[in-house]
Amino acid sequence: MDGPLLRIPGGHGLVNRRKPSWGGDPVPLPSLEDIRTASQRCADVAVRTPLLPYLGPDPDILLKLETLQPIGSFKLRGVYNWATQLTPEQREQGISTTSAGNTAQALGYVARHFDVPSRTLLPETVPDAKLNAITAYGVEPVKVTVEKLFSYMLKEGWRDEPYCYLNPWGEPQMIAGSGTVGLEILEDASVDTVYVPVGGGGLAAGVGSAVTAVNKSVKIVGVQPEGCPALKESFDRGEGSWVSPTDTICDGTNVPLIVTEMYPILRDVIDEVVIVPEKVVHRAVRELALLNKVVSEGSGALALAGALCTDPEVRGKSACVVSGGSVDPDLFARIVQASA
CATH class of the missing domain: 3.40.50.1100 (Rossmann fold)
Incomplete structure (x- = not known):
């Protein structure tokens, strides 16, 4: 196995720094x-x-x-396009992502447009300026360690939650x-x-x-x-x-x-x-x-x-x-x- 291993607190296993894996198929080219x-x-x-x-x-x-x-x-374009493809019932459960920046702000803007709740997981080290910018859009911030943040993303921790999760990368x-x-x-x-x-x-x-x-x-x-x-x-x-x-x-x-x-x-x-x-x-x-x-x-x-x-x-x-x-x-x- 290449590269050092990162142990995730809380028994979430090991993440290979050199070969990230999401466990899914390659993302297709949009037509x-x-x-x-x-x-x-x-x-x-x-x-x-x-x-x-x-x-x-x-x-x-x-x-x-x-x-x-x-x-x-630019994030507004993609977040809105994604949200329009959810059913009204799915959106009403709330929408979430993992971001300390523009994706989270776009999520909040779109959530307000549809009048639904929103939240984001972000590093506990997030600067106050970024945190304030996110909460200004009504997004609930959930601070976690960087290790737990990547574990949540790579191990699909959102599957156990009611919120509809937006994968910020894929x-x-x-x-x-x-x-x-x-x-x-x-x-x-x-x-x-x-x-x-x-x-x-x-x-x-x-x-x-x-x-x-x-x-x-x-x-x-x-x-x-x-x-x-x-x-x-x-x-x-x-x-x-x-x-x-x-x-x-x-x-x-x-x-x-x-x-x-x-x-x-x-x-x-x-x-x-x-x-x-x-x-x-x-x-x-x-x-x-x-x-x-x-x-x-x-x-x-x-x-x-x-x-x-x-x-x-x-x-x-x-x-x-x-x-x-x-x-x-x-x-x-x-x-x-x-x-x-």
């Missing part, structure tokens, strides 16, 4: 019809975000501004909802490359599926911070893999694993992985703020950072998904002021 249907559903709550020029020195970069969604993140309806981002990009512009931030892989899987279905010649580049390169590790090993994450401002993509169910779809739709130094992420956050007047979290700026790390002649006309703007205001101020 173009799935994504178009999701687009029609999401029109009830999500906005069609603009694709605007990056106002830096490179005129061939476009920004897909998912920060302009009602909750400030839910097909959520991936189809995320795919609407890619569909809109190709409807609005002709591009050579699309840059997408990668955490658990849902956004990249959805965008990649949509773009590949419409135009196979467009290159899909997944972008990760150098502190948490789980997708690159997985591609290097040829299987879903764990890494040991380090500090990064990209907390939304600071996911230390690609689960085995997600690996095949990511392998099929992502052409390249770019690993971005932390200083370039800071630069991208600053330039989005100062040049485009866009507030972005670190993970939200990852795609632009990936494009900035690539030779313009290699990437050509590029679209970067600015995925979210849930950033601690003090951290954001420090990053922006550092350029002054």
Whole structure:
């Protein structure tokens, strides 16, 4: 068995750090019809975000501004698409997920839309700013240790609960909802490359599926911070893999694993992985703020950072998904002021 083992308190057994397993079949690629249907559903709550020029020195970069969604993140698309496919009776039992960030906020927004309860499991170390943002949407936070959080996810602890659980990484309806981002990009512009931030892989899987279905010649580049390169590790090993994450401002993509169910779809739709130094992420956050007047979290700026790390002649006309703007205001101020 590769890699060290993590013992879960409470008799839940062992988790292999190097070979995560969810125990299910590989997540299927959403079809173009799935994504178009999701687009029609999401029109009830999500906005069609603009694709605007990056106002830096490179005129061939476009920004897909998912920060302009009602909750400030692309997650609203997928969570709503998933929730619409539950029966009213299922929704009335409540909806839940495992998230300390944008997924939990989207869940709360959608729960309010349907007037049902919501909750999320999250690490007990969650910063107050994130906790307050989640509870502002009416979500009940359930704090647990990181070990118990991963045990709950990997060992499907939600099956013993009445709440309808949203898998934040491998839910097909959520991936189809995320795919609407890619569909809109190709409807609005002709591009050579699309840059997408990668955490658990849902956004990249959805965008990649949509773009590949419409135009196979467009290159899909997944972008990760150098502190948490789980997708690159997985591609290097040829299987879903764990890494040991380090500090990064990209907390939304600071996911230390690609689960085995997600690996095949990511392998099929992502052409390249770019690993971005932390200083370039800071630069991208600053330039989005100062040049485009866009507030972005670190993970939200990852795609632009990936494009900035690539030779313009290699990437050509590029679209970067600015995925979210849930950033601690003090951290954001420090990053922006550092350029002054």
